[in-house]
Amino acid sequence: MAYQELDYFRFSELLNEEELMVRDQVRAFVDEKMMPGIAEHWEKGTFPTEIIPQMGKLGLLGVTIPEECGGAGMSSTIYGLVCQEIERCDSGIRSFVSVQTSLVMYPIFSYGSEEQKKYWLPKLSSGEAIGCFGLTEPDFGSNPGGMRTKCHQEGDEWVISGQKMWITNGTVADVSLVWARDNEGKIQGFLVEKGCEGFTAPEQMHKWSLRCSVTSELVLENVRVPEANRLPKVRGLKSALGCLTQARYGIAWGAVGAAQACFDEVLHYVKEREIFDKPLAAFQMTQDKLAWMATEITKAQLLAWRLGRMKDEGTMHSHQVSMAKRNNVKVALDIARECRTILGANGITLEYQTGRHVCNLETVLTYEGTHEIHALVIGEAVTGIPAYRS
């Protein structure tokens, strides 16, 4: 059944010609190239590698990076729409795009040297190279500032030791952006290439969420990298968090796509499925669920849109991203769960996409700042009092 986006408030009319063109092209690409094999990949726990060069060719990796650096040079609103359409297929593929674009290309573009930009950005945008972002450690998730991974300089080289966990794309990455603390306590960012001595990236298995995405440990035992691999313009942890703001922005849009996918599936289902001699859609309780979902999707999409417009104007604050990420992901997860109830037993099979989104969104709720941490960010913004430590 062809996808039809819920557009209750004529959201499309808020988009300009270029935004509509990109959305429609990506929508068609997702339907044709991503949807067909996705459930099988999810079940097997594999990433659909064949789509990486195709995404590169289309320009979906590095949407906001300037054209002269190999990106598409487009607006943040367009990047958001790309995330929305891709996450309609699967949060794992959107995660790949988020990491590549916001957590690897963005920091190389913003904090990297000319040589680093020239070498990595074209490869990353074509999909010839894959990147990952190593911040989280086994003991430091919500408080990455406590990280134990260390680095120190020896002549023209840096020596890095430590362990990272839950790193998207880690095992398959050609370049890992690793964050480590130096002897003065400052956080530095390094580009660690695949195959470096002392560096391994075993995959973390047995996940029941984001199964299409590769999640890995990064183990660094006295890994030596030249000074040329340090991101020279990094200014401590703030720089790492700056990347996360970019990625979270995309997630706020992506979550809308996942919710739309579930809603679309269920809307077809309730009209076809007959129970007690009438379509499921004809029961008030079903309609109450659908009305709530349609309202939440509409609100979430408008929130993402406003965030995009502010980002493109240069007036967006990270605490606003927190509100959009927090709201939209939670709402998407709640919608996915509600859709699952409507599908009954069918909802627990991979024949229907809703169950896959339910599982995936549990990760999205936790990564890139947990639901609770974003409440603290918003709380601090409205009260002026930080409440991270009690």
Place this chain on the structure above:
Amino acid sequence: MKIITFVKRVPSTTTRVLIKDGNALDPTGVEFILNPYDEFAIEEAIQQKDKSGDGHILVMSFGSADSQKELRTALAMGADEALLLQNPDAPNADGATTARTLTAAVKAREFDLLLFGKQSVDKEQHGVGPAVATALGIPCITEVTKLDITDGTVRAEREVEGGREIIEAPLPCAITCQKGLNQPRFASLKGIMAAKRKTLDIVDTDMGTPLVEVLKMEMPPERPAGRILGEGVAAVPALITALREEAKVL
């Protein structure tokens, strides 16, 4: 090779349409797309241009101001230049009126090949391509699934009931494109950026007096409820009778 392709902005086939004033589509809240058959025409134009080694693709539309989006999409796929023959009433024009308007614009230009979609998915009249070719006095091959051009000769394949037909014609020639002719490419984000820098001319166009008038549009009647004729094999004779005599499909 100078190629002109023709495109139309049409309502998406998944949109739920409503009728306005009893004889027109209500465009409010409707998603519009590039007519899917026109995508085959654009793709073919790009492939034929690439094959010939040099050439130029002009993409043309008779449409309202909104049709710029569909023309830009064609530019983003790879067309070189676009022309919008603009008239706010164009979406309601009949095929003959559209053909008359396009013909006038084509006459003012040099061309070797005209590429049309075989039909637009809104009005489904299949007429514009052949009508333009007829008015220009050039050959037209419709619903083409394979196209080969060598030394000024067009060799085209089309599917006919139970087989294939192979047709030859000299250039200049008009072709209407059928599904299967090629696999239209997606417009890349870079292509969409590049399209912003390509020429899109907009010319206000008088469409003259329409040749036909749409009196009325109606939604299809609600399907009557099904009827159970019996169960198992015993019901087959009654079913056959009903299919033959009531539904008249046997």
